[in-house]
Amino acid sequence: MTSGMRIGVVTFPGSLDDRDAVRAVRIAGGEAVALWHADANLHSVDAVVLPGGFSYGDYLRCGAIARFAPVMTPLVDAAKGGMPILGICNGFQVLCESHLLPGALVRNDHLHFICRDQKLRVESTSTAWTSEFEVSQEIVIPLKNGEGGYVADEKTLDQLEAEGRIVARYLDVNPNGSRRDIAGITNERGNVVGLMPHPEHAVESLTGPTTDGLGFFTSVLTSLVNR
Amino acid sequence: MSRHVDTVTDAAADPNAAQPFAELGLKPDEYQQIREILGRRPTSAELAMYSVMWSEHCSYKSSKVHLSQFGDKKPQTDILLVGIGENAGVVDIGDGWAVTFKVESHNHPSYVEPYQGAATGIGGIVRDILSMGARPVAVMDPLRFGAADHPDTRRVLPGVVAGIGGYGNCLGLPNIGGEVVFDSSYQGNPLVNALCVGTMRHEDIHLASAKGVGNLVVLYGAKTGGDGIGGVSVLASETFDEGGPAKRPSVQVGDPFMEKLLIECTLEVLHAGLVEGIQDLGGAGISCATSELASNGEGGMHVRLDAVPLRDATLTPEEILMSESQERMCAVVTPEKIDAFLGICRKWDVTADVIGEVTSTGRLVIEWHGEIIVDVPPRTVAHDGPVYNRPLARPDWQDALTASGSSNLARPTTAAEIRDTVLTMVASPNLAAKTWITSQYDRYVLGNTVLAQPEDSGMVRVDEVTGRGVAVSTDCNGRFAKLDPYNGAKLALAEAYRNVAATGAAPLAVTNCLNFGSPEDPAVMWQFSEAVRGLADGCLELGTPVTGGNVSFYNQTGDTAIHPTPVVGVLGVIEDVNKRTPMGFSAAGDVVLLLGETRDEFDGSEWAHVVHGHLGGVPPQVDLAAEMVLAALLVDLGGRGVLTAAHDLSDGGVAQALVEMALRRGVGVTISLLADTDAFVALFSESTARAIVTVSPANVDIAISAAAAAGVVVTRMGSVADAGSDMVIDNIAGSSVTLSLDELSQASEATLPALFG
Numbered sequence: 011m012t013s014g015m016r017i018g019v020v021t022f023p024g025s026l027d028d029r030d031a032v033r034a035v036r037i038a039g040g041e042a043v044a045l046w047h048a049d050a051n052l053h054s055v056d057a058v059v060l061p062g063g064f065s066y067g068d069y070l071r072c073g074a075i076a077r078f079a080p081v082m083t084p085l086v087d088a089a090k091g092g093m094p095i096l097g098i099c100n101g102f103q104v105l106c107e108s109h110l111l112p113g114a115l116v117r118n119d120h121l122h123f124i125c126r127d128q129k130l131r132v133e134s135t136s137t138a139w140t141s142e143f144e145v146s147q148e149i150v151i152p153l154k155n156g157e158g159g160y161v162a163d164e165k166t167l168d169q170l171e172a173e174g175r176i177v178a179r180y181l182d183v184n185p186n187g188s189r190r191d192i193a194g195i196t197n198e199r200g201n202v203v204g205l206m207p208h209p210e211h212a213v214e215s216l217t218g219p220t221t222d223g224l225g226f227f228t229s230v231l232t233s234l235v236n237r
Numbered sequence: 238m239s240r241h242v243d244t245v246t247d248a249a250a251d252p253n254a255a256q257p258f259a260e261l262g263l264k265p266d267e268y269q270q271i272r273e274i275l276g277r278r279p280t281s282a283e284l285a286m287y288s289v290m291w292s293e294h295c296s297y298k299s300s301k302v303h304l305s306q307f308g309d310k311k312p313q314t315d316i317l318l319v320g321i322g323e324n325a326g327v328v329d330i331g332d333g334w335a336v337t338f339k340v341e342s343h344n345h346p347s348y349v350e351p352y353q354g355a356a357t358g359i360g361g362i363v364r365d366i367l368s369m370g371a372r373p374v375a376v377m378d379p380l381r382f383g384a385a386d387h388p389d390t391r392r393v394l395p396g397v398v399a400g401i402g403g404y405g406n407c408l409g410l411p412n413i414g415g416e417v418v419f420d421s422s423y424q425g426n427p428l429v430n431a432l433c434v435g436t437m438r439h440e441d442i443h444l445a446s447a448k449g450v451g452n453l454v455v456l457y458g459a460k461t462g463g464d465g466i467g468g469v470s471v472l473a474s475e476t477f478d479e480g481g482p483a484k485r486p487s488v489q490v491g492d493p494f495m496e497k498l499l500i501e502c503t504l505e506v507l508h509a510g511l512v513e514g515i516q517d518l519g520g521a522g523i524s525c526a527t528s529e530l531a532s533n534g535e536g537g538m539h540v541r542l543d544a545v546p547l548r549d550a551t552l553t554p555e556e557i558l559m560s561e562s563q564e565r566m567c568a569v570v571t572p573e574k575i576d577a578f579l580g581i582c583r584k585w586d587v588t589a590d591v592i593g594e595v596t597s598t599g600r601l602v603i604e605w606h607g608e609i610i611v612d613v614p615p616r617t618v619a620h621d622g623p624v625y626n627r628p629l630a631r632p633d634w635q636d637a638l639t640a641s642g643s644s645n646l647a648r649p650t651t652a653a654e655i656r657d658t659v660l661t662m663v664a665s666p667n668l669a670a671k672t673w674i675t676s677q678y679d680r681y682v683l684g685n686t687v688l689a690q691p692e693d694s695g696m697v698r699v700d701e702v703t704g705r706g707v708a709v710s711t712d713c714n715g716r717f718a719k720l721d722p723y724n725g726a727k728l729a730l731a732e733a734y735r736n737v738a739a740t741g742a743a744p745l746a747v748t749n750c751l752n753f754g755s756p757e758d759p760a761v762m763w764q765f766s767e768a769v770r771g772l773a774d775g776c777l778e779l780g781t782p783v784t785g786g787n788v789s790f791y792n793q794t795g796d797t798a799i800h801p802t803p804v805v806g807v808l809g810v811i812e813d814v815n816k817r818t819p820m821g822f823s824a825a826g827d828v829v830l831l832l833g834e835t836r837d838e839f840d841g842s843e844w845a846h847v848v849h850g851h852l853g854g855v856p857p858q859v860d861l862a863a864e865m866v867l868a869a870l871l872v873d874l875g876g877r878g879v880l881t882a883a884h885d886l887s888d889g890g891v892a893q894a895l896v897e898m899a900l901r902r903g904v905g906v907t908i909s910l911l912a913d914t915d916a917f918v919a920l921f922s923e924s925t926a927r928a929i930v931t932v933s934p935a936n937v938d939i940a941i942s943a944a945a946a947a948g949v950v951v952t953r954m955g956s957v958a959d960a961g962s963d964m965v966i967d968n969i970a971g972s973s974v975t976l977s978l979d980e981l982s983q984a985s986e987a988t989l990p991a992l993f994g
Contacts, residue, residue: 023586024494026409030684033701062682064407067494123402123677152681154406211681216815217698218681 015234017227018045018055020085020101022076026063027098027210034210035059038227050080056234057094057138058085060101062154062208072115072157073103082108094138094230095202099155102194102204111195111204112170113162118155119187127219128153128207129181130193134174137200142229149222151212153185153193158206160188160195170195177203242554243281244608252278261288267623274617282603282610285555286524286618293790295521296622299756300788303766306773307783314782316745318442324365324517325435326784327442328746330810334699335439336707337369340379340432340750340806342789346488347429351396356404356491358431360563363408364517367500368566370443370507371435374683375697376405378415378431379711379750379804383424385666385992390419393427395993400491401431402677407493408500411686412678413695416711416804419666420846422719425794430750430787432806434709436699443507445516447534447569447595452513454527454538455575457582457589458499458565461523462548465489465561495564495587502585503566511578514569524558524618526567527593528601531615534569537596538615540603544592554605569595625756632760638720641853643839648917652972655916658848659892659976660984662921665847668889669988670900687814691897693736693885698814706814710736710807714888715800716841717856722764726771726803727859731925732887733807734779738868739883739928741818741875742809747776749786749805754798756790764801765790772803778861781807811876818875818930820884821901827881827957828937829906831891833867833927834950835919842923843888863926863949870947871928879936879943886927892920894929895964896981903978905962908955916969931957 017035019042021028028044035042043055052058065076076082082104089095089110097105105111118124129150132143143149162170167190170176177194184191186206194205209223248254256278258268263284271279271287279287293299307321318335319327325339343358359376366373378401383390405412415432447454465488506512514534516526523545531538542554552560570578575591582589596602601618603611649658662668671690680689687706688696694710712732718725734744749772754761776783792799811817839845840854874880884894899906910919932940937953944951958965964981967973 024407024497026407026497026682030682033684063409064494064497067407067492069494122399123406123679125676125679125681154679154681156406208681211684214684217684217686 015040015231016043016055017041018043018052018058020045020047020058020060020081022047022065022079024064024066025061027061027208030210031059031061034213034223034227037213038224038231040227040231045081047079047081050083052084052088057230060097060104062099062101065100065104073100073107076104077107086110089202092199092201094233096139096226097204098208098210099206102206105202105204110202111197112166113160115157115206116159116161117157118159123156124185125152125154126185128185130178130207131181132178133176134196136174137177137196137203138233139203139226139229140177141233142225148181150220151207151209151223152219153207155186155206158186158188160192160206162189173198178205242605242608242610244610245280245612248278248280254278256284258284258288262292263288267291270623275613280610282555282558283613285559286611289521289559290524290528290618291622295525297788298623299625299627299790300765301624302626303769306769310773310777311782312777312780314780317782317784318439321783321785324368324445327369328784328808330699330705330707332700332703332705333439334705335437335442336434336808337366337371338432338434338709338748338806338808339365339785340430340711340748340804341787342750342752343429343431344427344752344789344792347397348393348427350488351393352400352403353488353490355397355400355429357489357563358429359401359404360491360493360496361519362431362433363410363496364519364566366433366435367503368445368515368517369435370441371437372504373410373433373435373500374685375413375434375695376410376431377413377695377709377711380416381418381420381423381428381802383427384421385419387424389424391993397429398674398677404491404493406679408497409682411680411682411689413680413686413689413697414710415690417671417674420715420800422715422800426792426799428752428792428802430804432709432711434697434707441507443512443515445529445533446514447530447538448513449571450535450595450597452569452571452595453575453591454540454593454595455568455570455578455589456545456565456592457568457587459492459495459562460546460548460588461557461560462562463552463556463560466556466559489561489563491563498585498587499564499566502582502587505581506578509577509581511570511574512568513571516567518565518567520561522558522560522562528615528618530567530569531601532619535595535597536615537598538593538601539596540593542603542605544590546588546590554610627756627762628759629762629766630759631763638853639855643845643851643854646845646849646851650917650970652969652974655920655969656974656976662844662847662889662893663896663981664984664988666988667843668893670985671989672986673989673994687817688740688819692820693739694742696740696742696814696817704813704815706811708737708740708742708809708811711804712736713802713804715802716846716852718768718801718803719852720841720854720856722767722801723771724856724859725801726768727775727861728856728925729803729805730772730775731859731861731864732885733805734864734868735885735928737807737809738871739818739885741816741872742811743872744781744807744809744868746808747781747783747805749783749803750789751786752789752792752799752802752804754793758798761798768801768803772805775861779865816876816878818880818883820898821882822898822904822906822931822957823881823902824933825957825959827931827933829908829954829956830930830932830940831927831952831954832870832930832944832949834924835922835927836924837918838922838924844921857923857925860926866947867926867928867949870944870949874940874943879932879940880930881933882931884929886929887923890921890923891929898929899964899978900982900985904960905958905964905978906955907958907965908967910966910968912968
């Protein structure tokens with residue numbers, strides 16, 4: 011059964027988890043639409059996923075070049091207009107570089123790339139991408155990054171806390187030195203979410219540690235129906 | 238800067254000019270052979286091409302006479318769609334799907350520059366797979382290092398691991414397994430092997446051949462630079478005046494981002510039907526690609542070397558021919574399709590240039606700004622290199638080594654001693670958890686990883702609709718191969734075969750990476766010939782053909798060679814990955830069964846190595862008939878859903894396997910040894926053709942009767958306990974041993990971070 015909702019998945023040069031994001035959208039019941047970095051057109055999608063990977067090799071700062079891709083112009087406008095946008099890992103970095111989300115992602119404090127099944131606590135269910143979770147629900151989804159340490163100045167961190175814009179926190183282990191164990195944040199409106207762990211890798215019990223990641227994709231489909 | 242280029246005309250006019258063939262690694266008779274082929278002296282560009290293509294690495298001149306056994310003894314099979322000799326063999330896995338897989342070495346570069354050496358090892362094997370027309374879907378890394386606590390291991394290992402992760406992660410390929418072995422025999426000669434698996438539909442198979450006179454030769458991917466030129470720099474220094482380019486690193490530098498673009502771009506041009514023939518550029522660069530494409534096709538090619546895009550305009554033609562710059566491919570395209578081909582390259586921001594065309598002249602002709610600098614029969618470069626029947630001799634120390642068995646080593650007897658031995662073994666570098674390494678690799682990307690390390694084999698889903706998938710395992714115990722290279726190779730094959738079957742996949746085909754010392758040492762050559770003979774015999778007996786592989790010689794410092802290390806990779810197919818068998822205990826109450834017979838076999842064992850630092854005697858008995866029966870049983874019971882877990886028995890024996898099965902999901906176990914058994918032998922022997930399985934109580938009779946029908950000895954060992962409970966072994970010298978999972982986990986997980994963290 012599909013919801014009839016069209017979720018765009020952007021491919022930049024060096025995007026790696028775009029196929030996974032497409033699969034997750036499909037399993038959640040949405041229609042996945044491939045979007046190309048060089049095409050300044052969102053093709054009437056209802057929401058967009060910026061997938062993980064190493065856009066442009068991440069040879070400058072992660073996400074710093076992708077932010078200038080033609081597709082980002084209509085995407086930034088749409089985000090400001092309320093379209094649900096989820097940036098996963100490299101996509102989170104692109105959202106920060108695009109100033110759709112505050113702060114930045116820096117090299118892991120232990121200096122190694124890390125891939126692990128990560129426990130998280132969902133802190134906010136008032137975003138377009140987390141509405142189907144329970145507040146304080148504990149989930150396990152894969153995490154894999156080399157530059158996943160979330161940083162922002164203290165004032166911004168305080169503001170994120172005060173406004174309930176921390177979407178998820180790391181539990182048990184802080185895998186990358188993120189400030190205040192932050193794994194994901196949202197914008198003021200709650201439509202743009204950046205997440206360092208990978209929900210698209212936890213949508214099938216066959217290939218993922220859990221199917222906890224599916225909630226992010228079913229949430230957006232539900233919130234689109236209910237808008 | 239101007240420099241006179243040595244042309245074919247020059248070579249004819251000045252036939253006796255002295256040439257630095259020895260510095261390029263050519264023997265006097267090889268140089269003479271080149272002169273006879275050409276009927277004149279080679280130009281410096283030709284000399285460069287022959288020297289690198291006739292090198293051991295490219296020509297297999299020392300190994301060819303032995304490797305032919307893989308063809309001569311090939312089992313009767315119809316699964317091979319492409320056999321040995323192409324970039325990688327291709328296997329039919331059913332439903333119209335084909336899989337290509339291959340393992341290669343990047344040992345020497347990884348010792349010199351661990352990060353880039355290991356990174357470009359991944360890059361090279363991935364392009365081999367890509368050039369067959371397949372989408373690369375997974376990588377694995379069999380690694381061997383010197384002693385874990387040696388300072389140089391601390392230099393090499395973190396760089397190798399970071400390089401594999403840095404390249405593979407950025408390329409978007411899951412790393413699903415491999416090996417990490419420490420042994421002082423690899424001190425100064427670490428082994429960095431890389432395996433890649435690719436999948437495609439049967440009709441998508443492509444080959445490296447330049448067909449169709451008038452078709453265009455396109456070089457695409459990264460620009461050519463001065464990296465990886467190696468010995469050819471000698472030519473430049475021989476012929477250059479002051480002010481020539483500085484010597485450049487002979488280790489290549491990788492750009493995984495470019496490789497990712499190259500993968501997507503290549504698959505798009507292949508699927509659009511725009512390619513007649515394709516070849517990756519790896520060792521020997523443009524020399525290899527042009528001569529092999531021409532040799533496999535119409536036989537002729539005309540190349541304009543000055544059309545090659547360069548990173549460094551000062552490169553000489555010889556250097557351009559030899560450069561091993563990474564992330565380059567060569568395609569043969571018809572004139573009608575060239576615009577479409579170049580258009581797709583532009584879409585992916587991949588540089589592409591037409592550098593020549595296919596001819597019917599039977600010659601590979603290369604020009605440089607209008608002058609002919611190469612004019613050779615391509616087959617003489619690519620395929621008809623020298624072949625050596627090198628002298629071989631059983632080493633004079635082999636008898637003494639065989640005579641020095643492990644039977645006199647002090648064995649633990651009391652329950653307390655057994656307990657200490659379990660913990661010592663679990664924490665030893667070869668048996669300890671490899672999490673510190675594998676957590677630096679992405680195992681999730683592409684979303685088809687069904688099993689990854691530390692499972693017995695890596696498994697990926699190939700078809701998302703039907704669930705058809707493949708499993709791969711690589712194995713080799715170099716100590717066994719040192720004790721007996723013939724049986725050591727068979728044991729490596731048996732272990733990889735068993736590992737694949739343990740996960741529920743039926744073993745199909747074999748690849749290998751044969752790592753040895755110097756072929757100029759008759760003792761090493763004997764080890765090599767014995768190992769190849771053993772592997773070929775073993776593959777014939779198991780019915781699993783060798784699809785390709787790689788030889789790495791000269792893994793030797795002075796007179797000391799590494800343990801002979803024939804790494805064997807086995808590929809298996811599983812009809813539905815949903816039915817795979819994992820290795821970890823899961824449900825309390827499941828019954829633990831031992832399949833196979835345990836003998837008193839400790840020569841070359843992990844116990845003798847860890848506890849006594851001893852190596853001698855004869856390796857465990859290899860019984861491939863028993864392996865086939867066991868594998869068939871594991872696949873049958875797994876496919877019928879009878880097994881809840883299965884784990885092969887190898888290094889460290891039953892004790893280590895139980896620990897690994899318990900720690901996988903944090904579930905305890907209670908084992909009771911039979912009253913009349915020697916606990917030490919039961920727990921630590923490394924007898925082959927064995928596995929531990931678990932079944933639900935309801936399925937015990939089914940499993941036992943199936944094993945009995947197959948003729949496999951079954952021993953009921955105990956039962957799975959609750960999550961978080963202890964591992965208990967009863968009946969050890971009248972007492973019992975209890976180990977908490979925390980204690981075991983701590984012992985297993987702490988070792989590598991303490992050494993390398």
